[in-house]
Amino acid sequence: MAPIKIEGTPKTPSVNFEESTGILELRGRSIPENSIEFYKPLIDWIDRYSRTAQQATVLRVQLEYFNTSSSKCILDLFKKLEQVRSAGNDVSVLWHYEVEDEDMLEAGEDYQAIINIPFKMIQIEEVDDHT
């Protein structure tokens, strides 16, 4: 399965999904006007990945901003990972938030309350978005 590597833009995050390591990463900003268009290939990738998933999968989310158009897509992405987990694999989400960004921490907690995957909240100085 080919990995997904997408460079970040001012409105979309950089993406690194690697089947061989089970490490998936979203980093930067997710504020496009049409999020479905951006997230559909990512959600489809996880759907395919779920059939040959690694024993341990980690999704690292490091977002500085995300819009409400992205929030349902991100939830859908988590739901796909829930399937990976219910097939008997280890899945975890590392949710990063910048110092004092309580809104981003709350957003992570909101997902955590909805999704049946262990979340770890990690405070960082600043999102390094490479853009």
Next chain:
Amino acid sequence: MLERVYDLYTQLENGRVMLSFKGCLTTDLITALLEVTEHKMETIEADAKVRKKVFNVVMECLQNLFHHNGTASNLDAGKKEEGHGVVMIAHNDTGYCVLTGNFMRAAEVDALRVRLDTINSLGPDELRGLYKETLNNGRFSATGGGGLGMIDIARKSGQKLEYGFVPDVEGSAFFSLNVNVTN
């Protein structure tokens, strides 16, 4: 006509307007306006939390304008791109205000009013609950947000949303929204 340029400038300057725009929004324009907002906020606001809240509110408001804008006749004709909107971000003694205005179908005014009144009747914890419930209701709107936008704007603002409607021609209305972010 020429003297009006100076009047316009003075008016905007006295109103501590950081940015104002009237016209058709495109995705590229939104990117540019957000960049201007971010840059300006970095120079005048020391508190990173406030900077982020303002950026978030401006982003959601601009995207609302982009997605929901048009007079009834233009919407009927599928001419969304002809919809004109207005946006203004101003600094005041207590913080920032983000004003937006756009045309919509008059027939949709009541539903929006009910929605905004509901949001305004809720405290922070209830708003968070409504956000979670809406996030997880499995419904996508055409724009992906599924009705989360106004809830998010209210949460980030931490204050009641001020709004109004003005009737316009041919089954249309003009919707005005003022969102305050205090520091």
